[in-house]
Amino acid sequence: MQTLPTVLITGASSGIGATYAERFARRGHDLVLVARDKARLEALAARLRAECKVAVDVLPADLTKSDDLSVIESRLRDDARIGILINNAGKAQAGAFADQTAEEIESLITLNTTAPTRLAAAVAPRLAQSGSGAIVNIGSVVGFAPEFGMSIYGASKAFVLFLSQGLNVELAPKGVYVQAVLPAATRTEIWERAGVDVNTLPEVMEVEELVDAALVGFDRRELVTIPPLHVAERWDALDGARQGLMSDLRQAHAAERYRSQA
Template structure:
């Protein structure tokens, strides 16, 4: 029997990341767990080793710190056992643009986009050489919704979707599967960390239900998985409209409506 590939999961100490860790351990995958909180990682790792008899390595890292990002990049480049990357680490945004500081903006972008991109770029060449591998990027339905007033957070998640789709175009011929997972509100600690009282929020999805749905999409090799979207045709229509828009672009000249007097 072929041994299941190891899975590296960022943001693995709680919430979506910890649930992914449990689900892949149930499937018999060894794990590399990445997060800032080493104590929580060690506790989770001990439980998964005991319950599922898999090997679990703990790799403490703050993915807003370039040195720590480089450490995780090296692990992805050098550890041939790792065949799946779950890019889950991320932070939410409390308040609109007027409430942000330069530091809060920099940390949010560093965590939600820069580290995710660097880790995907670190592992992609090895996956391409092997002709197999999977990259899962956790985005958000907020990336469709500037009306929600979380402009920076939403922009980072729109980036995650675009990057995932672009990587799918670039890498699928190399045998690499890329999935974007777009949750809506999910019951995790991300809200409290952003200073948001989640008890005032209704209709949050349970994290186990979210990850289980994402894994159905993973097994089906969906490019984009949106667990809270109940009418799948809405996504098909949106993507079809996007492609129709591209077909109407004529870059040599401005459209007629932009010619002439105001």
Template sequence: MSHLPAVLITGASSGIGAVYADRFAQRGHDLVLVARDKTRLDAIAARLRSSYGVAVDVRQADLTLQPDLASVEALLREDARIGILINNAGIAQSGDFLQQNGQRIEQLIALNVTAPTRLAAAMAPRLAQAGTGAIVNLGSVVGLAPELGMSVYGASKSFVLFLSQGLSLELGPKGVYVQAVLPAATRTEIWERSGVDVNTLPEVMEVDELVDAALIGFDRRELVTIPPLHVAERWDALNGARQGLLSDVRQAHAAERYRLPA
């Protein structure tokens, strides 16, 4: 039996989640794989058990459904073996804002916002008490760029980044590592499901390269890992500007430009 913490991965039946499963299994971690497609999960689990000799549990769940989400929450609260959570499950936006309806918006927020938040909240107290563990949240560079037009999706991924930064401040001093991973366009099934032909996109990263880069950031204990960002100083500059802005807005009075003339 492995002495390494077990890893629970959502959206593990394909794409980024499946590659995370492979990489952590290579490292000798036991796994809990969560997704809707049990047939795919079973096939991945069988391959990983055979290839790497790790224990792999499968949990079929649709995280937009309350009973399924509650079941995974209970597992994260109660199973002390699980020390790493990969919040990967998510869906993309199909069409612009005017093409969205209430059901689509609710589903996207349920999977991209509510599920990762509740799963992290279910696990965090146990990790904080143990003084160890990790939570990895898959965001997107779209969360930094309203210019890309995917307003609801981008807002959900902006939430994931903010949540990760906040959790890092709260949980880091207690020994819990939190990482936000911000991919750009990556070759996964999310595009097909949202009605986009990935081959029409100008720059697309392969999923293996994305996960391997994210894991280098994980090993370095980065708070924010942006695999396609070649000039790391750009993120440092953005974060520095934000810190400067914070010092400017801590004021008791409105700025001069917003004051009525005497």
């Protein structure tokens, strides 16, 4: 009987991360759960051990702190049982760009971009060597939408999408699957932490529906999964336009429209 890979999930104490934990536990995967709130992690772990008969390790960590991040990196590098990384931990932006402090900016960028990049880098060499495994990065449709006015958050999620696409180019030939999941508004605690009443939003997806849809994409080995996008061809057109733009680049000379001041 083939042993299922252990799944390490960040931001696992609530919301999307906790739902991923439950879904993978139901599939029979052992888990490593990472988040700041040890009590909530322990409660979730105890329930999943009892209900699903899987092994669940708890690693309390604040991924904005380098020492804590290093602990998780070491676990990913050294634990050969871990074959799936769910990079879910993240935070939203509270207020406009001009209202942000340096500390708030650094914290958001560290959690939303630095942490998932370092964790993916920690596990990727081992997965590539084994020729198997998966990295799932949770982004956001806000990464497409500067009009929403969440400049730092949106930029961080655009980074997550680009990172996922780039990792796919490098790792897919070595047998490693990389998926970017792009939710829209989802009913999680991220809104409360950003000072937003989620009940004031016009449309919100329930977290269980979001994760179940993301796992359909995971099982199909989609590279980019956008659960709230109802016309899949929109993504195909956007990606096709991007590739068309690249084909029109000529590096040796500036375009004709830039060769005069007229």
